[in-house]
Amino acid sequence: MNDLEKYFYNNSENLIHKWKHYFEIYDKYFSKYKNKDLNILEIGVFQGGSLKMWKEYFGKNVKIYGVDINPACKSLEENGIEIIIGSQEDRQFLQKLKSQLPPIDILIDDGGHTMKQQIITFEVLFDLVKEDGLYICEDLHTSYWYDYEGGYKRKTSFIEYSKNFIDYLHAWHSRERSFKINNFTKSVHSIHYYDSMIVLEKRKISPPEDLTTGNYVIPIYKPDLSFFKKVNIKIRSLLQKQNY
Numbered sequence: 001m002n003d004l005e006k007y008f009y010n011n012s013e014n015l016i017h018k019w020k021h022y023f024e025i026y027d028k029y030f031s032k033y034k035n036k037d038l039n040i041l042e043i044g045v046f047q048g049g050s051l052k053m054w055k056e057y058f059g060k061n062v063k064i065y066g067v068d069i070n071p072a073c074k075s076l077e078e079n080g081i082e083i084i085i086g087s088q089e090d091r092q093f094l095q096k097l098k099s100q101l102p103p104i105d106i107l108i109d110d111g112g113h114t115m116k117q118q119i120i121t122f123e124v125l126f127d128l129v130k131e132d133g134l135y136i137c138e139d140l141h142t143s144y145w146y147d148y149e150g151g152y153k154r155k156t157s158f159i160e161y162s163k164n165f166i167d168y169l170h171a172w173h174s175r176e177r178s179f180k181i182n183n184f185t186k187s188v189h190s191i192h193y194y195d196s197m198i199v200l201e202k203r204k205i206s207p208p209e210d211l212t213t214g215n216y217v218i219p220i221y222k223p224d225l226s227f228f229k230k231v232n233i234k235i236r237s238l239l240q241k242q243n244y
């Protein structure tokens with residue numbers, strides 16, 4: 001059992017609500033942040049149990065911020081835990097929050113889990129996460145539930161939205177004018193999907209470098225690409241005509 005599992009299974013204080021398999025994932029990404037000066041933001045306070053768990057796990061130098069729509073959550077504040085009341089669906093509230101909080105090391109979206117909430121929270125708060133921080137969105141299975149605005153391959157789902165992240169990660173290699181490097185390309189090192197959870201690992205990214213060392217020792221095989229080149233030239237000129 002890792003330290004978070006030990007805490008969770010021994011918890012007899014404020015209720016914590018997490019999926020069993022999350023604990024292994026948390027520990028995998030969180031352990032390197034233990035006992036550092038940290039700012040953690042969790043959207044979705046509920047009974048306050050997870051905020052207390054983070055406080056215990058990360059050590060005495062952590063400052064925890066919780067956001068919830070339920071005004072009663074304010075009473076769960078304690079030393080090292082600050083609670084801000086508002087809706088993660090409200091861009092103005094999130095913008096204000098962003099201007100008031102320090103840069104965040106780990107952001108966990110465990111709020112209302114609707115598509116709108118997950119997308120708006122990502123769009124406003126992704127930048128608040130530090131250059132070497134983590135952005136986590138939980139309970140992605142709601143992307144497959146109609147009552148959360150999800151549905152298999154439904155355009156409005158967070159899962160479909162997040163599939164664009166895979167393109168952004170590769171934008172360095174784009175040969176198309178409509179597909180450009182963006183802030184995500186320059187600041188995300190890796191995207192990790194688990195059942196119901198996405199972990200975005202941030203890192204300052206410089207353009208990828210294609211390297212070789214050593215010497216050629218056998219003749220290289222050159223496939224005949226003349227057909228594909230001709231087709232490619234035709235497609236490109238057609239696309240250029242359409243200003244694509």
Ligand SMILES: C[S@@+](CC[C@H](N)C(=O)[O-])C[C@H]1O[C@@H](n2cnc3c(N)ncnc32)[C@H](O)[C@@H]1O
Pocket residue numbers: 015016017018042043044045046047048049050067068069070086087088089110111112113117
């Ligand atoms: C799954 S619970 C959070 C569980 C908690 N993180 C834990 O691990 O024990 C979801 C919380 O999100 C809150 N919530 C629902 N809609 C919200 C919204 N629009 N903005 C902020 N919080 C919201 C609910 O009030 C509830 O407390």
